Amino acid sequence: MKKLFSAVLVIIFILTVFPLSSFADEGDEQKEEPFSVQSPVAVIVNADTGTELYGKNADSTFFCGFLPRIMTCIMLVESGLDLQTEIVLTKEMMANTHDKSSADLRSGDKISLYDLMKSAIVANSQEACIAIAVTLAGSVTDFVVDMNLRARDLGAENTTFTNVTGQYSTTSKQVTTAHDIVKICSHILTLDYIEDISNMRYTEITVNGRNRSLYTKNFLVDKNSQYYSKKASGLAISGSNISGYSLVSIAVDKTMRIVCFAMNYDSLLTLYTEMAEMITFSLNEYSYRTLIQKNAPVLEVPVVYGKERDSITLVAEKTLTASMPSSVPDSSIEKELVVPDSVDAPISKGTVLGSVTYSYDGRVYGTTNLIAQTDISLDVVESYSDAINEFFSNKYLLATVATVVVVVVFYSIVLYVMNRKKMKKEQSKKRDRINKMPK
Numbered sequence: 001m002k003k004l005f006s007a008v009l010v011i012i013f014i015l016t017v018f019p020l021s022s023f024a025d026e027g028d029e030q031k032e033e034p035f036s037v038q039s040p041v042a043v044i045v046n047a048d049t050g051t052e053l054y055g056k057n058a059d060s061t062f063f064c065g066f067l068p069r070i071m072t073c074i075m076l077v078e079s080g081l082d083l084q085t086e087i088v089l090t091k092e093m094m095a096n097t098h099d100k101s102s103a104d105l106r107s108g109d110k111i112s113l114y115d116l117m118k119s120a121i122v123a124n125s126q127e128a129c130i131a132i133a134v135t136l137a138g139s140v141t142d143f144v145v146d147m148n149l150r151a152r153d154l155g156a157e158n159t160t161f162t163n164v165t166g167q168y169s170t171t172s173k174q175v176t177t178a179h180d181i182v183k184i185c186s187h188i189l190t191l192d193y194i195e196d197i198s199n200m201r202y203t204e205i206t207v208n209g210r211n212r213s214l215y216t217k218n219f220l221v222d223k224n225s226q227y228y229s230k231k232a233s234g235l236a237i238s239g240s241n242i243s244g245y246s247l248v249s250i251a252v253d254k255t256m257r258i259v260c261f262a263m264n265y266d267s268l269l270t271l272y273t274e275m276a277e278m279i280t281f282s283l284n285e286y287s288y289r290t291l292i293q294k295n296a297p298v299l300e301v302p303v304v305y306g307k308e309r310d311s312i313t314l315v316a317e318k319t320l321t322a323s324m325p326s327s328v329p330d331s332s333i334e335k336e337l338v339v340p341d342s343v344d345a346p347i348s349k350g351t352v353l354g355s356v357t358y359s360y361d362g363r364v365y366g367t368t369n370l371i372a373q374t375d376i377s378l379d380v381v382e383s384y385s386d387a388i389n390e391f392f393s394n395k396y397l398l399a400t401v402a403t404v405v406v407v408v409v410f411y412s413i414v415l416y417v418m419n420r421k422k423m424k425k426e427q428s429k430k431r432d433r434i435n436k437m438p439k
Contacts, residue, residue: 035281037274039262043178044282046323047186047250047257051365053282053323058178061158062263064246065166065238067176069120070194071147071184072129072164076117077191078150079136083114093131101125102214103205114193115205121197122214124238126165133164140164154187156180166238182259185235185248189257195250198234220249220272227272231279235259245271251279255288256323284326291320291333291358291366298356298370302342307379314339314353315373320366322358334359339370346378 035054041062044054052058076083089109103119105111105127111119113135119128130140137143140163147161159176188194197203201222204211219225220232232249239245246263260278265271292298293316300311324333339354347353354370 035277035285037262037278038265038270039274040264041178042260042262042278043182044258044260044278045182045186046286046288047182047189047259048288049256049322049366050186051323053258053286054278055178059158061175061177063168063172063174064176064181064263065168066124066236066246066248067159067181067184068147068161068164068166068174069124069126069129070188070236071151071161072132072143073117073120073194074184074188074191075136075143075147075150076113076132077193081113081136083117083193084112086110086112087116087131087135089127089131090134093134094127101127103128103207103212105131105207109207110209111205111207115207117193118197118200118203118205118214121194121234121236122200122203122216124166124217126167129164129166151180151184155183159184178261178263181248181261185250185259185261188235189250195233195235198236200234218247218249219268220247220275227268227276229272229276229279231283232275239263239265247271247275249275249279251283253283256286258282286323287326288321288323289330291322292316292356292368294319295373297373299337299339301339301353303347303376304342304344305379306345306347307377309376312343312347312353312376313373314370316356317352317369317371320358320368322365324360324365328360332360333365337370345376347372347376349373349375 037056040057041060042054042056043052043058045052087110089105089107089111091107094105094107101119101123103123103125105119105125111131113132116125116128116132119125120132133140133143137146143164144161147164148159151159151161156176157180159180160173162172162174198218199221201216201224203214205214206212216222216234218234218237219227220229221234222228229249231251231253233252235248235250237245237247244264244266245268246261246265248259248261251258251260258279260275260282262271262274262278265274295315297313297315300313303310303312306312336357336359337354338356343353349372351372352369353372355367356370357367358365
């Protein structure tokens, strides 16, 4: 009994000094959680390469109020119309406007297309979007059809527009995804005007010859706001404390441009705070690096029948760049080559002879063709010499020739024997004729 009691005391002592957790495998240790946001849907994408840096339910569909207005402005810029052209707003343009904006546009007002675009972006003006739609397509209905076609062209396969205002209704089938939003907003960076306008804290429009002031609702670009972010630029915000707020923004540093989207916040403070965290995460944790430069040599490949050269250098057809975690050393980036064991001359400079793919941790960051760095002509003498040698060293050819020789010899022997028999027979007949002749 004393021994049992002593053993129990020893076990208690060991567990006190060395808790069970100290014996746990390293894999059971609590790992630090990766970067995350409260938003049920969020995404961060490098706009220059399309590389996704962070995603959360990025393919789930939802309603987004600002995207139709952004798309309307894209269609206006791409129309090629002179944006200084002035139009007169009609009753038809104002008929479907549910919420008036600070632009306070009315039927009969005279305003330029450029100022309509500023109203749509800075003041979230529904009436401005309707005016643009009717001007471009004749009716909102026809314009919405064009919007959906253009969205498909931009790769936004899961986006459906039903209006240009972003007005929400319980029966609306207007939906999009976070991935589609960043595809459309990344395209904005290739166009004039829209990004610059979205970064304006304050602007003026001219209506009926008089100036009218507009102030942004996106406090990320407002230096007077507590939510101002130096690294962020605008784009769009929509929502309310009832329906929830959503925001898409651009972050730019010396090496890359990032598009960030998050949604469904009931607090602007939370929305802007988390957007700032997304921007900081993307710019600090990721860096823009060059995987390979255009025309950089990759490897040498043997050349068969090359004149004066027995190998050729393969170089990259284009420059490959990628946003990658800053902590990843270049030596950890995997390089997969697809090249032949050898190539035959002649070879022209620029001929595609293979490819190289760069990846890390299972994600492919880019592929480029490998092309011939120089011309290599054919060594005719060597090629013919080898062809002749190959011809006569072919075992099947030798077997065929041997077979033919045997057949010819056998045929010759048979023919000779038959001829001998024939000659003997003829000679025998000749002797018989001679013997039968009268003497």
